[in-house]
Amino acid sequence: MMDRPRIGVIIPAYNEEATVGEVVEAARDSRLIDDVVVVDDGSSDDTGQVAAAAGARVVAEGHRGKGQSLLAGARATDADILVLLDADLIGLRSDHVARLIRTVADGDAAMALGLFDRGPRLNWLFLRVLPRLTGERALRRDLLLSLDPVDARGYRIEAALNSYVAQRGGKVRAFVLDGMFHRTKEEKENIPLVGFARKVGMLSVAMWEYFAYRLRRLD
Numbered sequence: 001m002m003d004r005p006r007i008g009v010i011i012p013a014y015n016e017e018a019t020v021g022e023v024v025e026a027a028r029d030s031r032l033i034d035d036v037v038v039v040d041d042g043s044s045d046d047t048g049q050v051a052a053a054a055g056a057r058v059v060a061e062g063h064r065g066k067g068q069s070l071l072a073g074a075r076a077t078d079a080d081i082l083v084l085l086d087a088d089l090i091g092l093r094s095d096h097v098a099r100l101i102r103t104v105a106d107g108d109a110a111m112a113l114g115l116f117d118r119g120p121r122l123n124w125l126f127l128r129v130l131p132r133l134t135g136e137r138a139l140r141r142d143l144l145l146s147l148d149p150v151d152a153r154g155y156r157i158e159a160a161l162n163s164y165v166a167q168r169g170g171k172v173r174a175f176v177l178d179g180m181f182h183r184t185k186e187e188k189e190n191i192p193l194v195g196f197a198r199k200v201g202m203l204s205v206a207m208w209e210y211f212a213y214r215l216r217r218l219d
C-alpha cells in the first residue's frame with residue numbers, strides 16, 4: 001500500500017493570542033494532520049505561548065512579514081502537503097481543513113483555496129469575480145518552496161502563488177469554508193480607523209502585485 005502523504009499546517013502569527021489557540025486546535029482535530037507549525041512573527045503578546053499550549057510547534061525568529069513567515073514554516077517541516085492558515089480565523093473547523101487537504105491529496109487540484117463565508121451574495125463575488133487572495137490554502141510543500149522568495153515577501157505571497165500555479169498549468173479549486181471568517185484589522189486595533197488603514201495598505205500591496213504578476217512570468 002502506498003504511504004499516505006505527510007500533512008503539515010503552517011500558521012503565520014503576529015500578535016494573534018486571541019485566536020491562534022482555536023486555529024491550532026481546529027487543525028489538530030483533523031486526524032489527517034502530522035505536524036502543526038505556528039511561526040511567531042515577532043509578536044509582542046503571548047501568541048507563541050498560546051500556540052504551544054494548544055499543541056503547536058512554535059518557530060520564532062523575529063519579525064519578517066507574512067510571506068517570509070510562511071516560507072520559514074514550510075522549511076521547518078518535512079510534510080509533503082501544506083495547509084496554510086491565518087492565525088486570526090473564527091469558526092474554522094476540522095472538516096474545513098480536511099477538505100483543503102483532500103482536494104490536493106486526491107489530485108483534484110494543485111492548490112485548494114478556502115474562502116471566508118461572507119454570505120451568499122458576497123461569497124459569489126469573492127469566488128467568481130474578485131481576486132482570490134485568501135490565506136487559507138493547501139498545496140504541495142515543494143511547490144510553495146519553488147516560489148522565488150522575492151515574490152513571497154509580505155502580503156504579496158497569495159497573489160504570487162495564484163499566478164505561479166496558474167502559469168504552470170496547475171488546477172486551482174476554490175470553495176467557501178462555511179461559517180468561517182476572521183478577526184478584522186479594525187477589531188484588532190485599539191483605534192478601528194488604524195485597522196482600516198492597515199487593511200487598505202495590505203490590500204493595496206496584494207492587489208498591485210496581483211495585476212503585476214499577471215503581466216509577467218514568475219520563474
Ligand SMILES: O=c1ccn([C@@H]2O[C@H](COP(=O)(O)OP(=O)(O)O)[C@@H](O)[C@H]2O)c(=O)[nH]1
Nearest residue numbers: 012013014016041065066069086087088185
Ligand atoms: O507581518 C505580518 C502580518 C501578518 N501576519 C499573519 O498573517 C495572517 C494574515 O494577516 P492579517 O491578519 O494582517 O491579514 P487579514 O487576515 O486581515 O487579511 C495572520 O495570521 C497574521 O498574524 C504575520 O505573520 N506577519
Ligand SMILES: O=C(O)[C@@H](COP(=O)(O)O)O[C@H]1O[C@H](CO)[C@@H](O)[C@H](O)[C@H]1O
Nearest residue numbers: 086133134135155158159184199202206
Ligand atoms: O480575503 C480577502 O480577500 C482579503 C481581505 O479580506 P478582508 O477584507 O480583510 O475581510 O484577505 C486576504 O488578503 C490578504 C492579502 O492577500 C491575505 O494575506 C489574507 O490572509 C487574506 O485574509
